[in-house]
Amino acid sequence: MSMEEIFATFIAESRDQIEEMERSLFALEQAPDDAELLNTVFRAAHTIKGSAGLFALDTVIEFTHTAENLLDALRHGQLHVDAELISELLRVVDVLRVLIDCASRREDPPSPHREKDDLIAAMARRLAAIGKSAPDAPSGAAADDVAAESDTSASSACWLLSLRFDPRIAKSGNNPLGLLRYLRELGTVQQIVPVEAQPLSADGYDASQLYLGFEIAMRSDASQQELEAVFEWVAEDSNIAVLGPQPSPDVLSKRLRELPGDPEAVIAAWERCGLLDARAAARLRGAPEEDASVVDGSPKEAHAVPQEAVSKAQAARTGRGDGEARFIRIDSRRLDHLINLVGELVIAGSGARMLADETGNEALIEANEQFQQLVEDVRDSSLSLRTVPLETIFSRFTRVVREISHDLGKTITIDFEGGETEIDRSLIERVSDPLIHIVRNAADHGIETPEEREHAGKDPMGRIKMRAFYDSGSVVIEISDDGRGVNPEKIRQKALSLGLIEAEQVLADEQLQDMLFEPGFSTAQSVTNISGRGVGLDVVRKNLKQVRGTVSLNSAVGKGSTFTLRLPLTLAIIDGFLVTVGTEKYVIPVELIRECIELPTLQSDAGGFGICNVRGAVLPFVRLSRWFNRPDSDNKRPNMVVAQVGDRYVGLVVDRLLGESQTVIKPLGRLFAGVPGIGGATILGTGEVALILDVPAMVRSIDADTRASLEQAAA
Structure with a gap:
């Protein structure tokens, strides 16, 4: 992969992690004691920070580093989840989204970035209140300063990182020094010893290849998975082993057999790293020393992590196993080009079938029918590559309802059904805005205040439900609420005042409800920062019409309203x-x-x-x-x-x-x-x-x- 491809993958992965953070935060608000949800949020932030370090995105690293400390305090029970903290973390997600978008465009983030700076200050105050400082994030020091740190925490574990990168790593756009530099964030790098990884000869020297491996001793309270994650970008073609904590002589002996090159150089490197004493080194060299031990060893048996386990862990993270890829990322433009080619194939196939029918040749007609069936299969398979589940946008509406309910002093919950229903990727963004309009309309106009609902004999908590399903070759999305519903007489009076109908004109309730989709039509009594400006439902119908979709409304006074959107499965x-x-x-x-x-x-x-x-x-x-x-x-x-x-x-x-x-x-x-x-x-x-x-x-x-x-x- 070129550096541009790797960077594009980083951007896509980071956006996925941001969406995962947001979804998990909403779930965490409902289940504040769920440790796995909290760990999911922490891992997403940690992954973004680690990957950003490879591209020297210092602003992303600094901001995520502070958020990571706050999340770590939550994980250790020093802080507790509440609505205010969730709101703060959702703002963190928003800022991260902006920072990653700026990075994708190769632009510097706004400076000063008031939202980012305010959040860093707010998070620092929370950490200070519990007596936990927010350490400065690394500032991108030069690679030759990687091993300069000397503060060693007595509680940290001793790890050995035995690294043999792919000799062609530079050609793929990766920088191994950037990986080593990032290790400073996970602990104290005590020693880095370069070791010859492949023979070097004057005749066959290639300046673009990497001839060195690295043996690294470091102290860290990070987990094995976190240390391995540093190298996940290059793990597939490299020989990476994370051994420890406190690797035993048996573990080191096994690793020694796996490494190419001179074993003596590797043993000497481990001695320089302080991982072996003289007796342990002698044992690895074959001397009969029975009591060789690790310098930092403990009375109990040290935990050994075999290379096979590391390889499996790397395969699990990258979606690879047994040499095959379960998931791959494809540029959307390539998919679009494929769909265009399939479209031309369909047109050419139609012409071939017509010519075959004109000849009357039964064998030719039968062969053409088989060809047409294959074309249909290729068409269906190609179109399925562009479909994505609707659950990818459902989390956006959780955020919308949460913020509106807080602003309006209402208690509203939103439920989802049919999130696995798939829709053409090109439709996702086109229907997102119409859906947000409808959800905001339901939360603002439809759902009553808790006092009004209690007076009407309803549950004080209003409910909005989004349901998606397939019907008659289309995707149907229903947004329903249990609010006050639409009053036809109120619509009629508004239509009369706007001159849309005559006083003697008689319209059915269905026709009156349809007027809500007219430009500038609104029954709101006052303008708020949410709605009431007569902009919204007309945009819904206009946007859906552009993608051959429809929208309809069915409402009952006092019982609620249901908007039904019907969309095509594909636009191609x-x-x-x-x-x-x-x-x-x-x-x-x-x-x-x-x-x-x-x-x-x-x-x-x-x-x-x-x-x-x-x-x-x-x-x-x-x-x-x-x-x-x-x-x-x-x-x-x-x-x-x-x-x-x-x-x-x-x-x-x-x-x-x-x-x-x-x-x-x-x-x-x-x-x-x-x-x-x-x-x-x-x-x-x-x-x-x-x-x-x-x-x-x-x-x-x-x-x-x-x-x-x-x-x-x-x-």
Whole structure:
């Protein structure tokens, strides 16, 4: 890996650790005595600090070092978890996120950074109050000063770090001196002795290779795992052993057999490190000394850590085992390029199938069908690489609800269900803002104050629930609350004052609730720093429309509200159903189709919209020829595609049904942005362009008054 690739991995890993910290802090607030949650937060901070040391990110090291001391005091019971401390640690997470973002852009953090400086001061005051000082973080001293420290804690354990780096380590962009320098943070480095790791000859000398290994003696109260973590970036191709505490002669003897090169040089290095006395050294050299011991040995048997165990621990941390990788990081641009190539393969496959059908050659048609099945498998596998579980963004809403409830003096909890539901990675960030708008709206407008809830006979604690699941080829996200609900009459009065409706106009509750998504519409009595400015729900619908999604509201006064977001599984490739209207071809997403039938003779039609009787049920329909202003066909027996959007059904009247076709979605330009009912375009196997129908938008656009009057007339 190049240094740029390693740095990019560090940034990605750090962001993952920050998210893990935030999730664990929320859980810790609910379970303050859970030691494992606290250890998870501590390990995340420690890993970020250690990795930042490799890139000389001194600001990150200094800040995380102070936070780590605070977390360490919590682990040792010197401080106790409470809401105020959790809030402070969540601010630590926010600052860390900013520092890592600045590092990713190769920018220096703001200076002075008031939030960071205030947090460091606040954490230092907490530590001082319990009599624990916050030691200064290392300032990036030169490598030749690594062994200069002399303060040795009598309570620290003695460790041997036996290091043989990959000779090509410099070519991969790693700096072994940076690793050695970081050891100062974990304890006192007593001695570093360089040892020849591979033979050196004048003829074969390569200045880019590392010919030295290192034997290091240090005192530290860190765990073996923490010491090993220093070298996890290079462990895969190196020979790293962390031995101790107080390694026994048997452990050293085993390590000696594992190392290449001159054993005498290694034994001499251990003597210089103070790990062996004369008798122990003689025993390693083969002399018959029975009572050889470790200088720092204790009466009890020293703990030995075999190299196999170290290798397994390293494999567990890096996700590697038996020479294979369980997880790898891939640049998202490579995935996007792969999806684009698969899209072109789908288009080419459609053309091949069409040509095979025209030949009438049964063998060719059968072979092409097998090819199409493989293309579908490749498509599905490729698209799954871009999906991520929704739980990756759920923790954000815990934070939002927590802060709003504190600001408004409310008691609100939020629950999650279906976090394992996966969604296209490109959709995650696009739906994050709409979801935050809805959650904030529920916490501010929906949930009452504890006093109001008690007066209404409710639990003083309000509840918000986020639920995700798959339905009809889509991902559905429901956000519900048990608050006051939406008052239709209140919406009506607001709509009248804004001139959106006439006084004599009669609207159903569903239509009134839909007005909340109009730009600038708000029923809030006052403007707060949370909401009430008439900005929010209109943005939700606008953002979701851009990704072919929909949002609806179902509310009952005094019982609460439920917002339902319906999103496509992917934005790239779908299974489509090809139809014709006159000479034009259109694609309907297969996941929305329930059945295809002939247009029933019992029908009422008005201006292209109508209703018909399908097996005793009333079904509204729309003629696509009228919708798109195309000439009426002379087809005497038109077909109808019955589509389902949520709990609503609609019939789409077309001329011919051409069958299923894999569809690569191509975005349309700004010229078509305002055309209702069009969600994109695709290229057919013949090279023709077909428009993809946005059925949810068409359902919303069907005039409710027309459908209601037709249904009344039919009844």
